[in-house]
Amino acid sequence: MVASTRRGDAPPAVAPRRGDVILRIRGLKKHFQAHGIAALGRRRPPIRAVDGVSFDIHRGENFGLVGESGSGKTTIAKLVLRLDTPTEGEIRFEDADVHALSGRALNAFRKATHVVFQDPNSSLSPRMRVRDIVGEPLAVQGVRGKALADRVAEVLSLVGLNPQAAERYPHEFSGGQRQRIAVARAIVAEPQLIVLDEPVSALDVSIRAQILNLLRDLQDRLHLTYLTIAHDLAVVYQACDRIGVMYLGRLVELAPSEELYRDPAHPYAKILLSAIPKPDPKLRHAERLPLTGEIPSPAAPPPGCRFHPRCPIAVERCSVDEPEWRELRSGHWVACHLA
């Protein structure tokens, strides 16, 4: 492995995860430039949605990205799926540069990656039958007829739906069942990596655990790798092996889930953990770390550490020097001067 020593570019530790590296992200940046009416004729500073992110995902793991709205987690998902092009940096899937793929290699990449979106009410076409929705990723690969129908029936039962569901339309199903349809569609072409973008946040509480368990079962049975994106830390903690915490386009901490929960190092990660309402009235007055102000505009991120204007322990240095992305302990990375 060639380790670059540029700041913000250092590779995360090779965590003792299940397999080799399947997805490698280095120095990833995505800046959006306002055009047309939004720019109102002026040249505005670009929105730095993702601004220098590096991490690895290992085969067979569930890697979670958490962060508040505007932290850049969904942009990373889009870049990973090649639904958008990075401004800078590299994404390597199975050691191939995703954004340099073309022709047959690009086809293979499309087959090997898939996505499950947040809201199955809007991600499933209301005018398509379930068999067409679920079968589409295979149909575009040229699979037809009985082979297609059989495979659709097979994945429908894998996700816990009756194969007869194939003839029906999405509106005939409940929210949880619709998300099962979306999962069936994601696994039908036997992908290796699935991006789960807020997979349960639109679902009812009693259904969430069902879908999380289903995703875990499928991961084991089909040897899948997941990139889970969510704002609910409790969900990510339960679902993921490792978690990266994002703030304003940057990773501020990356650690195995247990360790991040037990021993968070970055003040923002600590605040995020303490802000989760604990389902126990006796912990009502548990010390909640205050977070003042709001997330600054990604068009003008603060100098030094991006979190320093809201950080309860910031010192002079934090407003000047950008903290390095460094390994605190094996597999536990943080960007903070004071951690």
Place this chain on the structure above:
Amino acid sequence: MQAPQTRPEPGTRSPAAGDSEVLLSVRHLRTHFFTREGAVPAVDDVTFTVRRGEILGIVGESGSGKSVTARSIMRLVPLPGRIVDGDVLFRDEDLAALSQGEMQRLRGAHMGMVLQEPMTSLNPVLTIGNQVGELFVYHPERTPQGFSVRGAVLDILNRVRIPDAARRLIEYPMHFSGGMRQRVSIAMATGCRPELIIADEPTTALDVTIQAQVLELLLELRNTLGVSVLFITHDLGVVAQICDSVAVMYAGKIVEYNDVESIFDRPRHPYTRALLRSLPQLGTRMARLPSIEGQPPDLGALPPGCAFAPRCPSVVDACRAQVPEPTPLGERGGYVRCFVADDELQADRAAATRSGGGGDGR
């Protein structure tokens, strides 16, 4: 049944600790939606009581009837819905007897409402100042003494801690972040110093850190203004943090109603228990999350008997035959609708008599 005769009818007293006067009393409320397929009982025999300064959490999944309950209280049930039975007593006044005009004077002035998505509940083409100011134009009698409309608007925006409010009066909702928009909604809901705020999933669309700020603001308003809050949510974590009492709804009915400690420490209804167990929590990573199997029922085709029976792990024959009536819980108005929980209660009571009382463990 050896229940003491002094017990109130279930739900007609608040199970929360305290003794302030009753502000809102909902009795046997039924709101049905009349569709082509027939009447859908969105709210079916709902009874609860809220005292002044109390925060009642109404918990349930989509379709459980929690929002329709709130709208029935405000008399804002959308068509084809209609309140078919029951009473809503607000400040001892029967709201059903009020004219539309009287009801309109009540809304905004005495009852405020905060909705889930502040982007859609605020008018995008009105400035924040004009939008909040409308409140005092419609309710001049509720404008604080000696304040101009502008002054009153600034006062309430400052109270919900909108920074630099004077400058921001001329800005539009799109200039505000999600958290700030929800603060504006709360300012509008509380501007006339209402006695009751109905908050329908007010923090669901917000990030956790912003949610914490908004919850703190609601608690503070309760503490300083003594306002009561009907807090509708699906998030049991939020309920544990701010509510005094809790009503758990399933398929249009309150299945369990009690003070917040009892709901979390000694949940009685199998649905409440399953809900608490299935919460993804921090602390221990589980190989499998306990889940509630099955799907929420279709309100248009409810099974006879208890609506939770098809998913219930403790189901007995009686559950499928008959709808369980409310059984009192504790001495303060709480109740549970469950045959099985009832058996457990009796067993508890028997054990308590044998051991000479106590037994609550708290």
